[in-house]
Amino acid sequence: MTMLFAPAGMGPIELKNRFVRSATVECLATEDNRLTEEYYKAYERLAKGNIGLIIPGNYFINSIGRATDKVLVIDRDDVIDDLKKLTDIVHAHGAKIVGQINHGGRQCDPKLIGEEPIGPSGIRDTLTGVKPREMSEQEIEETIRAFGSAAGRVKEAGFDGVQINGAHGYLVNQFLSSRTNRRRDPWGGSLENRLRFVSRVYEEIRNAVGTDYPVLIKINAEDQIRGGVTLEEAIETSTRLEAFGFDAIEVSGGIKETGFTTTKGDIPEDLILSNMGFVKRLLFRFVEKKLQAAAEFKEGYFLPHAAAIKNRVAIPIISVGGFRRREMMEQALLQEQADFISLSRPFVRQPNLAKQMEKNPDADPISCINCNRCTYEITVNYKPLRCYYPPRKKEGGT
Ligand SMILES: Cc1cc2nc3c(=O)[nH]c(=O)nc-3n(C[C@H](O)[C@H](O)[C@H](O)COP(=O)(O)O)c2cc1C
Numbered sequence: 402m403t404m405l406f407a408p409a410g411m412g413p414i415e416l417k418n419r420f421v422r423s424a425t426v427e428c429l430a431t432e433d434n435r436l437t438e439e440y441y442k443a444y445e446r447l448a449k450g451n452i453g454l455i456i457p458g459n460y461f462i463n464s465i466g467r468a469t470d471k472v473l474v475i476d477r478d479d480v481i482d483d484l485k486k487l488t489d490i491v492h493a494h495g496a497k498i499v500g501q502i503n504h505g506g507r508q509c510d511p512k513l514i515g516e517e518p519i520g521p522s523g524i525r526d527t528l529t530g531v532k533p534r535e536m537s538e539q540e541i542e543e544t545i546r547a548f549g550s551a552a553g554r555v556k557e558a559g560f561d562g563v564q565i566n567g568a569h570g571y572l573v574n575q576f577l578s579s580r581t582n583r584r585r586d587p588w589g590g591s592l593e594n595r596l597r598f599v600s601r602v603y604e605e606i607r608n609a610v611g612t613d614y615p616v617l618i619k620i621n622a623e624d625q626i627r628g629g630v631t632l633e634e635a636i637e638t639s640t641r642l643e644a645f646g647f648d649a650i651e652v653s654g655g656i657k658e659t660g661f662t663t664t665k666g667d668i669p670e671d672l673i674l675s676n677m678g679f680v681k682r683l684l685f686r687f688v689e690k691k692l693q694a695a696a697e698f699k700e701g702y703f704l705p706h707a708a709a710i711k712n713r714v715a716i717p718i719i720s721v722g723g724f725r726r727r728e729m730m731e732q733a734l735l736q737e738q739a740d741f742i743s744l745s746r747p748f749v750r751q752p753n754l755a756k757q758m759e760k761n762p763d764a765d766p767i768s769c770i771n772c773n774r775c776t777y778e779i780t781v782n783y784k785p786l787r788c789y790y791p792p793r794k795k796e797g798g799t
Pocket of ligand 1: 501744
């Protein structure tokens with residue numbers, strides 16, 4: 402048996418293999434906050450595909466933190482029944498499922514949330530032009546409580562654990578980064594102070610879910626923007642997260658402001674341009690090269706970062722970003738650079754990938770080419786999650 406298919410523990414739970422389906426927004430919830438049949442079917446396919454741990458796209462803890470359309474906001478109990486149905490479907494096929502919870506902070510679109518987004522400080526996003534309103538002390542406390550209540554609902558719905566999205570430039574990441582957190586009160590300044598928000602969120606979640614329930618976090622090993630989180634800081638942060646009591650850390654990177662740094666690969670230029678007027682098209686030409694350079698794809702692009710963090714903590718490390726060949730995944734496990742291998746885009750195209758790889762140990766079946774058409778269609782146009790390659794004529798492609 403290969404390492405990829407060897408069972409392993411993550412806190413109090415045992416996973417049947419080392420494959421994790423990294424959280425991936427689906428845009429398959431309805432306007433009235435319900436899950437659709439397509440959503441359930443997508444997760445049934447993934448669960449049948451022999452993935453050890455499945456993490457659905459993030460659920461937002463409240464409406465001001467909603468960074469995407471057609472995704473659940475879990476600030477009320479009436480979402481629990483739909484989520485229960487989901488966890489039952491996944492469990493019926495022997496997979497485990499963890500619910501990711503998030504607050505978008507300054508990365509929320511004012512048009513989508515119908516109000517000014519909030520953040521630790523009023524630092525404008527250079528890509529979207531959005532300037533958030535600085536959170537009051539009271540708003541910080543309310544947000545911490547909302548994370549706790551959301552985690553309680555995740556547990557009640559039968560998930561095997563909860564994951565905080567502390568990565569990709571969302572609110573938790575914004576508090577950690579000295580670029581976006583310029584506060585001069587106890588929530589900003591030193592790393593100690595910038596860690597206060599995530600530490601309080603962790604405590605609130607722990608109070609809601611109890612001691613023997615897995616609480617995971619996804620973090621940025623690097624924001625990949627000047628003044629943002631560096632690897633050195635992320636290593637220090639990880640040792641602190643372990644001390645707080647987190648059960649596992651998923652290591653990612655990049656923030657929205659830098660384009661496709663989380664999902665490295667091609668820039669889907671035709672789709673981007675088709676959304677823009679004349680002036681924006683011209684401006685895009687100026688930043689295009691920079692965006693391309695920042696998004697340059699390298700297999701396992703955050704694996705060295707995961708390895709550096711794993712070197713300093715004992716809790717399981719999940720590596721995500723650009724895993725495309727079996728050999729690299731196996732080596733990452735064998736060389737103890739990571740404990741779990743997490744993929745997003747390849748499972749969009751091939752939900753039964755893990756099953757195919759187990760059945761045929763010589764096969765390297767991943768056919769995702771990192772074209773980022775899925776990334777763009779889902780996160781910008783809020784279209785339903787599927788592989789958008791090759792582009793169909795009516796999608797403005799070739
Ligand atoms: C369409 C799409 C939606 C995503 N949604 C989320 C999300 O909800 N939460 C999250 O932490 N990451 C999200 N990600 C990032 C992925 O989890 C992952 O970190 C990234 O795609 C790199 O992995 P890959 O190279 O295997 O695709 C999303 C990625 C894509 C392509």
